[in-house]
Every structure is written in C-alpha cells, then in structure tokens.
Amino acid sequence: MPERKSLPLNQFPRKFQRAVKRFKEPRRGRRRYSQASIKSTIVSFGQYLAVVQKAGLPLELSREGLSAFIDDLDARKLRNSTRLTYLSGVQAMAKEVKYSTAERQLILEDCEIYRAAMMREVPTKVRKMAARPITLRDVAMAGVKWRQKARQADTMNRRRTYFQRSAVLAFLSMVPLRISDVTGLIVGKQIQRRKTGWFLNLTSGKSDYRHNGSLHHNLTPYLDDLLLYGDSGSPDLRYAQRIGTPLFGTEMNGHLSSRTLAYNFKVATGHTPHIVRTLVHDAMAKHGTYGAELARILCGQTSIQIAKSYEVHAKRFRAERAQEILRNIQARTLPKSSQRP
Numbered sequence: 001m002p003e004r005k006s007l008p009l010n011q012f013p014r015k016f017q018r019a020v021k022r023f024k025e026p027r028r029g030r031r032r033y034s035q036a037s038i039k040s041t042i043v044s045f046g047q048y049l050a051v052v053q054k055a056g057l058p059l060e061l062s063r064e065g066l067s068a069f070i071d072d073l074d075a076r077k078l079r080n081s082t083r084l085t086y087l088s089g090v091q092a093m094a095k096e097v098k099y100s101t102a103e104r105q106l107i108l109e110d111c112e113i114y115r116a117a118m119m120r121e122v123p124t125k126v127r128k129m130a131a132r133p134i135t136l137r138d139v140a141m142a143g144v145k146w147r148q149k150a151r152q153a154d155t156m157n158r159r160r161t162y163f164q165r166s167a168v169l170a171f172l173s174m175v176p177l178r179i180s181d182v183t184g185l186i187v188g189k190q191i192q193r194r195k196t197g198w199f200l201n202l203t204s205g206k207s208d209y210r211h212n213g214s215l216h217h218n219l220t221p222y223l224d225d226l227l228l229y230g231d232s233g234s235p236d237l238r239y240a241q242r243i244g245t246p247l248f249g250t251e252m253n254g255h256l257s258s259r260t261l262a263y264n265f266k267v268a269t270g271h272t273p274h275i276v277r278t279l280v281h282d283a284m285a286k287h288g289t290y291g292a293e294l295a296r297i298l299c300g301q302t303s304i305q306i307a308k309s310y311e312v313h314a315k316r317f318r319a320e321r322a323q324e325i326l327r328n329i330q331a332r333t334l335p336k337s338s339q340r341p
Helices: 014-024 035-054 063-075 080-096 101-120 124-131 136-152 156-174 179-183 217-228 235-242 258-269 275-299 304-308 314-333
Strands: 191-194 197-203 210-214
Touching: 014 035, 014 080, 035 063, 035 080, 063 080, 063 101, 080 101, 136 156, 136 217, 136 258, 136 275, 156 179, 156 217, 156 258, 179 258, 191 217, 191 235, 197 217, 217 235
Parallel strands: none
Antiparallel strands: 191 197, 197 210
C-alpha cells in the first residue's frame, strides 16, 4: 500500500478539525479565508500529521514534530516556494489553535529561511518566458488563427475543439481569470449575453474577488462561437437554449475539464493559461501605480503582494517608462543644444 503524504481531514484530531471549521465559518471581524486557502491549509497540515505519525509521535503540534516535518520537506525534491506554502499552512493552523507564541516564532523563522531561498531561485515562469517569449497580443492573435482553423475544420469534433481553443485564447487575453474559474462559467448565471454584449458576474474561487461588468465587444464573436459552433442560426435563440449549461462544455453540455481547456491554451501558445496573469502585470507596468492597480483588478487579486509575485519584466518596463518621462521633461526644460549626444 503506497505511503500517504497527507492525512485526510476526517483523520485529524478533533481540535484541528474544529480549527478548520472556524476557518470555514469565522466569527464576525475575523479574517475570512478563500476556499483555495482553506484547502491548501488542510493539505499542508495533513502532510505534517502524516510525517509525525510515521515518526511515531503524537498527532499534535510539537517541537519534535516540527523538526521532523522540516527534515521531511528538505529531503523531498520540492521548490522552496512549495516548502514555504506547506510550512505556512502549518503556521496558520498553529495560530488558530493558539500554539505557544515562542514555538510559533520558530515556525516563522523557518518560513523566512524558505522565503529567502525562494527569492534566490529563478522562477519557472521566468525561464519559460525566456525560452519562449510571448505577449498578450500573441495570445490574442493565436485566438484569431484558431478561429479561422475552426471555420475550415472538416469534422464537427475538430470544429468544436478549435472554436473552444479560439474562444479561451481571446477570452484570457482580455479577462485573465484562473482556468478553474473559466471552466466553471455557467451560461445565464456567471456569464450572460445581453443586448449590449456579454456580461460577467463571477466570484473567484480562490480569492473571492467579484468580477462584475460588461466584457469588451471584441469578445462577442468568440463567445457567440461557443453557442453556434459555426452554424448560421440566431445567437439569441441558442443562448436561451444554453442557459444553465457550461459556457465551455462537452457535446452533451457537461463541464469541460480545466485540464482540457488548459491543454487547448498550451497547444496554441506553448505556455499554460496562468501566463496571462503575468503578461497583464507586465503590460500594465508602464502605466505606473494606476496600471498596477488595473492589472490587479483584471486578475481579481485582493493583495498587492500577491500581485507583485506575478511580475516578471515589470521593473524593466517601469524603468523604461521613467526614462521616457525624464526625456520628455528634458525636452521641455533643457536648451536644444544640450540634448544632442
């Protein structure tokens, strides 16, 4: 029987199960965690419990248990960002059950060690972007390309796949949602077709950020494709028939898996869909603080720190923008002769 890396929630000691319940139903005034954060904490603490169980220690927070857990994290082939995520989950649980402040400080110190090591690592997305450069325009143009291929497809299966591929490329180039949120879009509920175009009304599954507004009219033909799939009928009529079904759905109107939709994106671009969030932050960087705020809104990020982690080339773009501003100031204030090289 394979060794379990994480104990399931129903095998947590009662004290920790109650703590998870408090995460899910916090008292008024207490921090509200997203479902994704709660799930991450459960998995992380489940890993801690699996380690102490294997070491023959009580299923409890202890210095011995934490030492065993750190040794286990260090022995596994993990990125330091992953180690930090797991240990941060244990720290969140320790805080909730009021583990002693002095002992929690030791956990925080180890978190800082992993954080510092993480900062020295070259992120995977940076390496991938260097190997295969890409911009938001490239993503949008790939959507145009695959829409043309869909129209020329010789089978219904290919036509459907290519229209879905085209639509997800166009959609993410302008609305950089998480792919899990995209696959969860239900026609008539989270995404609606109105007289003025398509409208998004979605609460993000990870951050609980609410996206609520009209989508750009350029997206209308791509989203209409998901109703008609090349037929010449009325989008309004087909929309009425599709209410209550997934926007990105199977032939029988079941949910298309996130993995399938992500594969469609990667086939077209060579990158995973998550890259669009980085591309948005980099593209908006030249517009300074205002641009950074717009990028955060588009990505549905509630934390400035989280938003910062998505930037790859943003610092360079800001520096270039700053130099451009300085050149404009010089052009207005310096004598023309002094501007010559």
